[in-house]
Amino acid sequence: MFRPKLLFTSLAALALGACSPQDPQAVTSAAIAKQVILPTYSRWVEADRQLAVSALAFCEGKNTLETARADFLHAQKAWAELQPLLIGPLAEGNRAWQVQFWPDKKNLVGRQVEQLINSDKPIDAGTLANSSVVVQGLSAYEYILFDSKPDTANAEQKARYCPLLVAIGARQKALAEEILQGWNKNDGVLAQMTKFPNQRYADSHEAIADVLRAQVTALDTLKKKLGTPMGRMSKGIPQPLQAEAWRSQSSLKSLHASLSAAQTVWAGVDNQGLRSLLGSDQKALADKIDAAYAVSLKLLADAPKPLNELLEDEAGREQLNAIYDSLNAVHRLHETDLAKALGIQLGFNANDGD
């Protein structure tokens, strides 16, 4: 197949060969970027702005602990929705670790927050940006508001943890704004997912492949986020403290938010998601993926108790197994069938290098 020879420079994207409207992959890539990814990033920025305000208000005594926790959960949900959309700057430079520290096998979050609090070093957003990623993000914020040790109901304790809480709020807000800027600027990712070739993508197929890669990686991570506390990586012995967001008991809610976002990439707004790239001869596969999402989302939404409580008895563990299997079905359909149908090679070296 003939491919036009086009240049892209190291400094700026040259819009030499703007996509023709007939290129369905370019249309889909642009639609997913504009209608799904960008609005989700914008909601994350809003949630983190609210988090920064909330931390201050809580520390100044204007907000209750309950309100502070609700604002945290809102930011946590916005972050969960970004999981299948980790393309561009947030997927680069270890930045995701700066938002959330998971997995945390050795309780580094609790230990490093305590170390920092007890070190008498002044803490603000600036110094925090140069500190360990462990204390920069939502996991440390969650520790302060939900773990029993800091006891933020106690005024004296609250005063000790407040500088860090306020700094994390400010740090997360700044980080989110910087990332959104990276999407919106002239040669930012939004432009790179719209006009080809550019410094990131040699053609629209590479952009679609990147969308699917982010999707598959996220679905695989969701399985790990559930499978790790279930004990799937530890000979069947449940590890409730290895769960994401176990302190705020929002593990399953986060999984649901991430999976809903993945489903939006698949279905799209106005039907312009990945599904639109499948021809009519692929309807059976499209129906299968639709059904798999529906089953998994329903199981997650219907979970009667938080993850740690479900882990406590056989009936609960069976429900978790069913959720895991449903996530696995969605993951496999993307990784194998959808990738093949879209002609995408996933992680040939990236996951299996040498």
Place this chain on the structure above:
Amino acid sequence: MVRRQVLKVGSALLAALTLGGWTLFQNKRQQPLLLSARDDSDGNHYAVGYRLDGSQVFATQVGQRCHDIINHPALPIALFVARRPGTESYLIDLRDGRLLQTITSQPNRHFYGHAVIHKSGEWLYATENDTSDPGRGVLGVYRFEGEWLQHSGELSTHGLGPHQVSWLPDGETLVVANGGIRTEAESRVEMNLDAMEPSLVLMRRDGTLLSKETLSQQMNSIRHLAVASDGTLIACQQFMGDAHETAELLAIKRPGQAFQPFPVAHAQLQSMANYTASVAVHSELRLVALTAPRANRLFIWDLDSGATRLDAPMPDCAGVGAVADGFVVTSGQGRCRLYDCRKSELIGQPLQLPPGLWDNHLHLA
């Protein structure tokens, strides 16, 4: 005795004849021949040769997935080396892709994906695992009898889990990246992550150890090498520690100096996902190029000043090699690219090569 001499004369004649063929072949070419291991979408393995304009010279299906390729200095043949823990390497005729010989590793040995051929064209050295003492590094020594490779012995690499092997410019001193990891036969599972012993070894062809150097982090596996014509040696690493930690993923040994980290910006080290695939040096333009496929990131630095020349996204960027104008980069997922590095602004261009499924190394013959 007599038969052996006849054989020798025969192979010398053959070599002379083929040498003529190779010279003719080389003169005719407009561009270098890009050699790589590649898969098809059904998972079949191939040894391939392409011109940079996209024309295929050969694509020979082989039984095991290969990794690096090394061509003979005089004959139009190249060895496609089995990727670990593979046991079959393939000697291929570069003119038509004909499989000349399948080299099977010795009992209790498997290949590690890399090899070198001595400038005389007579000896080949391949990094191998002694699976009876898993991870003990050896260099399998093979001798060319015409277009046929014969195992003739082995040397210690003076370390564990050797990976790439290269020559210093004298063509006599071997450099070995001992990855430091023990693995068993038919396995890629690490056995000693808490007791890794990565090292950079310089040794003579008779096996004598000249030097053995390490980096500061024990879990930083030294894997791949590139050597500039002035003897500057570059190594790139894969860090086996926690994902949020940062490691010295690129290191340099300038002639007469100690092995030490290359001055890469902290933010760049953080953006490599602790994994590098291939490194290449451009001796004339004094540049070093590095691929980080897990982070979908390609880097080019000035070899002498360490200044960044390129820090760009590229999906599953894999093999990288120097050509006259800059670097060619292959991809496991997307289009292969050529970066023209002659001017201050680097210009990238997608190549007409088939996209995706290229293994982590390319070799330009």
